[in-house]
Structure formats: C-alpha cells, structure tokens
Amino acid sequence: MRPYSGLIDRLKAVGLRPTRQRLALSRLLFEEDGSADRHRHVTAEQLHGEALDGGIRVSLATIYNTLNQFTRAGLLREVVVEPGRSYYDTNVDDHHHFYFEGSGRLLDIPGESVHLDRLPEAPEGSSVRRVDVIIRLSDEG
Amino acid sequence: MRPYSGLIDRLKAVGLRPTRQRLALSRLLFEEDGSADRHRHVTAEQLHGEALDGGIRVSLATIYNTLNQFTRAGLLREVVVEPGRSYYDTNVDDHHHFYFEGSGRLLDIPGESVHLDRLPEAPEGSSVRRVDVIIRLSDEG
DNA sequence: ATACTTGCAAATCGTTTGCAATACC
C-alpha cells in the first residue's frame, strides 16, 4: 500500500509536481485525521509552524508559494476577513463563514444554510465570481 | 456663517479635537459635493493623494491614524476585500458591497437589497457584530 | 499651561521575488 498515493495523484491532477514539501503540506492540509470532514483554515505562518513541529523542513517562502499554487489550482480557497492576513480554507465548496473577531478563528457555514434574496443584478459588463458572506462575531456579547 | 461648523461639531461630538488636518480630511470624506449622498470608498494612499492635490500638507502617518480614529469613532467603516489593503467607507449604515476584482472598485448595495434567510445562530457565547456580504465581480464575463 | 496631535523616520508585519543550489521526470 503506497503511502500518500491519493495526495500524489491529487497534485499531479492539477499539474503540480509532487515534491517532498508539497506532499508534506498536502498531508497537513488535506489528510483527514479521524473521521469527520473537518475542514481547515490556516494562515501561512500557522502552517509553517505545523510543518516545523512535524519535523518537516520547509521555508516560509515555499509555504507562501505553495498556498498560492494550491489556491490557483482550486485545492484551496483564500478567505479575506482581516487586513494584512490571509486565511486559506481547505473547503472549496460553496459556503460562508463565521469569523470570531476576538480569537481570529473561522468557522464554516454550509452554503445551503444561507439564503440570499433579492440580490441586485451584477452591473452591466460584469459577472458574479463569488458571493462571500462573513458573519462577524464578538466572542462574548 | 462659519465654514465647516458642521464638521467641527461632528468631530467634537465623537471626542476628537478639530485640528487642521482632521478637518481637511473630514471635508474630503464627508462633504457632499453636489446633491447625491455619494458615499466614498478610499484607501489611505488615495486619501493622502487627494489631500496633497488639494494643497493640504498631511503626512501619510496622520492619514492612517485619522482613518483609524474615525473608524473607531463610528464615522467610517472599514471594508476588507483584498489582502493587504484596507478600504474605508463613508457609509456606516447597514449595507453590502459589490467588489470589482479587476479595478479594485467598490460599490454599495443598500442593506434592504439583500435578504439573508435561514442564517444559522451565532455560536454560544458570541453575538453577531456585523454581517458582510461581498459580491465579487469579474469585469467582463 | 497642559494634554493632545502631528510629522518624520525608523520599525514592523505579512508577503513576494531573484537567484544559486537542488530535486524531480
């Protein structure tokens, strides 16, 4: 039983060479530990820390490059909630977010859980690429 | 008829001294030129440029500090749509945004124009501070 | 007079880039 074969194929499928560091990061990002489809929201800095903790030697630059490549490839989704910090979401399906302003934590809201009504049309000459709903929460209230 | 008296009072009302630079920036931000309630979306860099163009000597640091103070005071609303750049919106009422990814331009959507349905409840121990809806548009499409 | 503001320059933070060394096919 070849280890990581699924991840290797996943990378090849999007045209990225399965290098040691891309594989290791894929494992951290996409490998479900346990049973639930627990999606993740990570910053570059966080992922770098996890990699180092796991004994994986990766430079921060590579983390950034990899996160960008994965996002372009559709394996990740960038979530912008705070100026000056990017979150990457392993859930690339249609969905929205709770954002805990105190702790900086994100929580997924399934796409079907939000109904948008009476949306104005996209202005002429433009088309909707995505609709982001962010529910900002104060912890405690 | 004292000029700027409205703006002066507005600043005093939120506990900010009406200094020369805060007044000048208030004028650029809040003074309706023309008739429409044309709300503005500016970045620090943009506002700085406008100030200099208008012959107002303000340092960029003061622009940043002022935008932050105005935001804390409730005169502005920060809009986060892009990593690494903050927009400040002179419209502090409940509303949402179109975001043109190509040009980086923002367009207000009145709060009543969007109906959110079946929103999940705020997780225990937290309360909703704000709901942001951002409709991301590709110019052309 | 006193406390608050400003400007400047330096510091900081997150992120990107250039380039030589290295790993993949």
Next chain:
DNA sequence: GGTATTGCAAACGATTTGCAAGTAT
C-alpha cells in the same frame, strides 16, 4: 539532462510607532 522547485536573503508594500516639535483648549 533539462526543467521545475526550493531556500535564503533581500526587496517590498502597507501600516504602525517613538519621539521631538507644534497646536488646540
């Protein structure tokens, strides 16, 4: 072997900060 990828350090852009000088009440 040839091209893609990595690491490092430097470069970068946006924003913040420390501190001396200036301004509002």
